[in-house]
Amino acid sequence: TKIQVGLLFGGRSGEHEVSIRSAAAIAQALKTEDNAQKYDLTPVYIHKNGIWEGGETAKSVLQQQTPPHSEGSGNLWDFPPEATQIDVWFPILHGPNGEDGTVQGLLTLMQVPFVGSGVLGSAMGMDKLAMKTAFAQAGLPQVTYKGVNRDKIWSSPCVFPKLCDEIEEEIGYPCFVKPANLGSSVGISKAKARSELETALDEAASYDRRIIIEKGITAREVECAVLGNDDPQASVVGEISYNTDFYDYETKYTEGKAELYIPSPLPDKIFKQVQEIAKQAFIAVDAAGLSRVDIFYEEATGEVYLNEINTLPGFTMTSMYPRLWEATGISFPELVDRLIQLGIQRHQ
Ligand code: ATP
Ligand code: MG
Ligand code: MG
Ligand code: MG
Known part of the structure; x- marks a missing residue:
């Protein structure tokens, strides 16, 4: 029998719309021949007001890739009936109330395996002060x-x-x-x-x-994708370039404002250093499954600084995380398969 995958998306967060697009890409990947033989998809949508809804609403949000016209109704603690039939959850929620350990705590209490970091890794990876304390303890280079x-x-x-x-x-x-x-x-x-x-x-x-x-430093911005549990692997390094003052919201989400270079044309030694720091950052906050690590390379001094970790990075067709793995030799559908298997393994 097939594994029931509960795709949990939307969420009470400013990154709600990105989450819908990430979920749509993952749903697509679950439909490819290899994955469809193994997995059955159950979409569960979390409205902007926090209400969970499955069924036709969740399916149509995935299809339309936009939030429904009406907000969720009912009780926050009422979950859709199909939520009890899930073998493994795939939460693809970005930002607060989803990437921060709250949903991970709920799923842990439900005793169902899920993709990605647990409560601690998610919470540490969301709070920039907590993550920096962990990074400092691990001896990783950071700005003041x-x-x-x-x-x-x-x-x-x-x-x-x-x-x-x-x-x-x-x-x-x-x-x-x-x-x-x-x-x-x-x-x-x-x-x-x-x-x-x-x-x-x-x-x-x-x-x-x-x-x-x-x-504030003047530096090249590079990102590295990490995949795995206890022995995580690093992808090739990607680089972002833009003409704005910094990589702000508008630059991130306006078509054509930023360019991605995959792989980054960094000097070989720095490239490897970035990959090593990315893996250590992942371990330092006790992340699991996936993370995207953002790093600065200060060309003037040759120094590398760890900026932050994102435990549930953007996962749309054009997002850095899946593109970095694609360039490393793991296709989008294969990546989704691996993440589900890593989620199951972690909870055994
Ligand atoms: P993400 O969308 O990756 O989760 P975020 O909201 O967590 O981003 P940061 O990655 O911490 O935010 O910072 C956003 C951007 O601001 C960086 O990509 C970079 O362009 C700029 N920036 C942040 N910190 C610094 C710094 N110390 N020096 C120079 N630029 C910085
Ligand atoms: Mg960042
Ligand atoms: Mg971040
Ligand atoms: Mg983020």
Whole structure:
């Protein structure tokens, strides 16, 4: 009998639409001959309000690749009937409420295997301060950074100028101000002066309680895909180039604003170094199954800095993660098969 794969997508996150497109690509891959012999697909859609829905609605969202006109109704704790028939879940949810360990906790309690990182790896990989602590502990190279809670930014007018002084002293300009728990560059700003820093802190604080401030560097941006559980493998390295100030939301999602080079024309030694750091980053946060690791190469100094890990990276037909594996010799449908098998193995 075939393995019932529960494709869990959408989600209460700013990256809802990307998730739908990732899920549609995975659904397509499950229909290829080899996969169709092994797997049966059950799509389960999580509405923007958090309600789970299966059946025709989930199928049509996948087909249309756009959210339905009406929000989900019913109770948050009512799951569609087919959710009880799943052998292995494939959560392809990006950002908060899905990539962060919350859904992974629910699936763990359900005692059903699932693709990707568990609770710890997901939570560590979502929170930029937590991940950086783990990376530092593992001795991985990173830019100087500082963490701050939102109450320091909002609650007291005498604390705020002192905080800005501290940032100027410890980090300097330019710096990047980021909400700790987001993705797709949402809420991130680059600050080159005091007034910009103040605005950036206020902006980031509107998204998250936890804020990170990093030294801004001028570097080439490369990404490496990791696949596996305890002995993860690294893909070829890809590189991104763009003409905007940084790789912000608009550059990421506007057709033609960024170019991907796969593989990256990095010097051989750096290429290998990036692959090694990517694997170590994966292990440092206890990731499983898949991750995309974002790394900076500062050409002027020859230094490599680990930026971040994404435990549920974009998985559309044109996303970096599957394209990197394609270039490494694993086709999209084969990649989906491997991820499901890794999910099953991890839970045995
Ligand atoms: P993703 O969509 O990959 O999950 P994210 O929202 O988690 O992204 P980051 O990868 O941390 O955000 O940063 C987004 C972009 O901002 C980077 O790709 C890079 O262009 C720029 N950036 C971030 N940090 C720095 C830094 N310290 N120095 C220079 N540029 C930076
Ligand atoms: Mg990220
Ligand atoms: Mg992300
Ligand atoms: Mg990134």
